[in-house]
Amino acid sequence: MRHFGHLGVDVRRRLFLVEPAAFDRHAPAATLATALGATLYLPATRGTLVSDVRRQAARGVTSMVLCLEDAIADGEVTAAEANLVDGLRALAEPVGAAGPGPVGLPLLFVRVRVPEQIGVLVGRLGTAARLLSGFVLPKFTEENGARYLDAVADAELACGQRMFAMPVLESPELAHLEHRRLELLGIAALLAKYRDRVLAVRLGVTDLCAAYGLRRSPESTAYDLALVAGVIGDVVNVLGRADGSGFTVTGPVWEYFPLGRSGAELTGLLREIALDRVNGLLGKTCVHPSQVPAVHASLVVGHEEYCDARDVLGSAAERGGGVVGSAYANKMNEVKPHRAWAERVLGRAELFGVARAGVGFAELFAACRDAEVRGGR
Template sequence: MIEYVKLGATLFVPSTHKNLQQILTQEKYPNLKSIVIDAEDGISEDDLLYAKQIIKDTLKNYQKNSLSVFIRPNDPNTLKEFLSYKNIDKVDGFILPKFSLDNADQYLDLLKNTKHNFMPSIEGKELFETDDLKVLRKKITEYKDRVILIRFGLEDMLRQLGMKRTCEYSIFDYAVCSSVIGNFLCVFKSKGFAVSGGVYPCFKDKDGFIKDLKRDLKEGLFTKTVIHPSQIDLVHEIYKVTKEEYKDAKSLLEASDAVINLGGAMGEVKTMSPYAKEIIQRADVYGVL
């Protein structure tokens, strides 16, 4: 399975985008680490047949490279169609949009006998119901070695709450959103699932985007869905680790004692080792400041 730490900035590109081929061959955005070819929200209903044909034609001559490529169908029926396409085994997996109690079994039955990785995206009423989230978690637990991470629909959450965020605030500045995301993290991260950061819609606001990324990291969210190529390098720069973080992580992983001194703070080796491992992975992929 692809390690979630390596996804970095994940660019969502409508399958009808004029530059799709150049992006897939890494002619454009060579620093991009992962892409989602979108056949869902980025495509109008009238264009869906055309969008599916483009994906089918693209796969016929697709040559795998270092770019991690995922496809987002608009529902289980479209996923079933995509799974029949030539060379579909060359893509790295799928985003499962609007993953819910109503369609989870359909999605999972389709993927059961494949080797594809996938990322469920929970976007509906289940976001607000802890018991429902736990049911979904149980359904995907047997596929844990193929679930790269879990996604949540940030804009879908706001829609259901009748809210609209503005660029001046972090999503965590809204009490109800912070509560929902915190609960989501508790349900999934406590069982070893990674969770991706949500979309930052204000793509012209560089400072706001950087603030949003740093808050994601603080809250335990990693990888970032981006909607504009200008955000790619910003993500990868913020994902670099500091020399202090790297030094502490190395100390924790190499320690022979159960408790060590981390710059004047207590470092419990056993409890902090998952954090330390992620820091080292980030350093390997993105570098040290």
Template sequence: MKTLSPYALGATLYMPATREDLLDVVFRNKLPELRSLVVCLEDAVADIDVATALSNLDNLLAAIHQRGGRPADGPLLFVRPRDSEMAAVLNEWTLIAHVNGFVVPKLSMRNLDAWEQAMTNPDLLLMPTLETHEVYNPGAMVELGQALKANLNHRIIALRIGGNDLMGCLGLRRNPATTLYSTPMSYVIPMLAGVMGSQGFALTAPVFEQLATPHLLKQELELDIAHGLVGKTAIHPSQINIIQDALRVSLEDLNCAKLIVNDMTPAVFKHNNAMCESATHYKWATNILERAKWQGVKQAEVTGSEQPIRLAEAGR
């Protein structure tokens, strides 16, 4: 099974499986900047449209197959089944080999066994979504993390934080004038970053549902990155470049990371008026280098160009 870096996700755009332009996005005729796509059969599809959505997904996979597979430079492709029963059906589709994996909605200890039994295809990577009331309980998250590591760890690219559903558990909705960190998510996100992050899982940030306040999206992204989140869900194409620009690494952080992982660097040294300790900061440095590989470096600091350099593509 091919492994994927969670930093390759970037902005992950959700599109209903009923959309007619999915093939254009997969083959980069539309949204060529997109790094990852989720074809949604769950919340984005009404009950009466499920059959149509499944037929449309089947047609999409057949069209991909007819073209000889997805393009190497196209977005990563995931499918979000409606439930474990639907996942079991999709798991057996021959052409499901043309997707990278499944996004698992509303995962908890109560339904983990059902999902495990449904997703037996070892080539399908998984992105479980944490979006049920159990997420507010750190003990439950420790237990879920341990269970995931026991059986599915090698298939999980990242855990997704479902901010809207988690707010819905409390009967709340985001204030359009503030970031998610001015809500109870200011407890949940740091807790998950600690509990799940310390178990080795990468986490992606919740959707920003307000389209008229890109400045708030940028503020929220700064906080997402400060908490170690590796990507963010997008609900509209206008958010893609904003998210991916924020995920680029600063030249200062890149140079510092290179020094920290260098075997010839002293154990403790000063860089840009900050103490750096190779043993303590080594994991941070490797994460910075991996993020730079996939998301690029803030080019404005180097050449004034608005185009990023993605180190993962530098040798192509």
């Protein structure tokens, strides 16, 4: 896989100073956590599940979640499980040169409802379980978390390959102030025991809003809701630290679609993506394919950002600290305080690329949309 690999070679050369690097599902966990990008959720009830997965892979989607939880009704679970098993078995079969086989698929995860569902699904999938990179664990709490994580570990043993967990923090225990501190500290201690198993921590803002009967509008962001913003800040405070104890924390779902071509229709999403970034979040949960190009275009490292990060790390290797001037002559780069930031920027640059000077979001987004039009999608 390669972000923006669906764009033509000439287009990529025009847009990128440094093109995104290729990766696969066997890459180190830190690489995959950064590479998740726009994680597209797909209800497991979809009758076109197989073609949907292949089509989205061809459009540049590199991570998908097949959802058995809130995306489907309670009465649809049995049928959704059967459809998911049949679909993954079909995807496991190689196809001809006209389309991608298993190698051309995105990172695939299943969002389950209860821990016991993990083992049942792996057993039913048989060898097709090898297509999965792991499981998304909803309503994750200190109380139920060990059962979920043990189930993922058992699944790994059963299918003989690495399986990751992505806990979703969305329970009332986190929304309610009187429980939040102890709940977060308990989750942090639990995840530390399973560190090699946890790929990223996801935020379930829709459920957090539900605890207070709230919903953000298309013009507002999760950070405009003071109650939700407080939870996000506390989650990053405890679980997103840059001292080696933290995890990648992904941005919350954006509920509104479809996105057209006008800038006005992108305003809310882009504001939230920008606030995700400055608040320490990376990647985003998406519920519609039209959201993916916007998220990925926003993750490309800008030329100025790249120059500053590279200068900070270069100076860090040569000197014990101090200040270095920005190549753009508009800011102060402090070697020690900015080092962790610079490392994260260059990690993102490796997987999402570096834009040429003068190339910004608009050009990157337009190239992705033009590729869709030319592909007839």
